[in-house]
Amino acid sequence: MATATISSALLSSDDPARLRDWYASVFDAAVEHVGDEPGYDVVDLDGFYLMIDARDDVTGPAREPARLILNLEVDDIHATAARVDELGHGWLAPVEDRSGSWFGTATDPDGNLVQIIALSEAMVRDAQEASMTPFSxxxxxxxxxAAVFYGDVLGLRVARSDSGMLTLHLDRRTRVLVYPSDDHRPASHTVLNIPVADIDSAVDDLVGRGVAILRYPGMPCDDKGIMRGRQVGMGPDIVWFADPSGNVVSMLH
Structure with missing residues (x-):
């Protein structure tokens, strides 16, 4: 059997802008417009792409919303639930604790059902061990x-295991293990590259949080410390900085 991975979903609406704005607001997600006008919008849900467009044969609310329910795992389910409440389209099932994991089923502006989920650390760990997905x-x-830096400063999802190690979730498919070492010495190379949608705003945010931008001889950087590789045909725009242990990390676009 051929291997298939679901990486995106398409929602059609007679008011795609309203639907787009709801998902972007509730899940604090970036939006990208694809194609020429009218084209369609893509909401980036941590590496899962929700495409939203208009169709002539789609009007009004979803007639059988339970046929397809989006399951979206979130870092802070209570903050997400508060945004659902604020935007006013209600719940099929309010958020509740189910044996340490949290679930709730919200209704989007078109009446589609969206289940938001926050799994317990034990369930996340068991799922990771069962999947054996490759990681670095x-x-x-x-x-x-490190947990404070990668979680609070960089905004990555960070899970801690009983053994004291961390798992960084770059998106729904990519994770990185961070482990302690008493005789740690920083590598002379970049240990982690983090893609971002807007490198200028990412750098502004880093500097605002007190992170120092690194500059290297022979790497032409602008006043922000960004090497503009796209302008000179040298690859992506990229910026370097160090974590509290001295490991070099980059953000690139």
Missing amino acids: GFAVRDVDA
């Missing part, structure tokens, strides 16, 4: 400092 890793001197 690197060492740090202080796991607690």
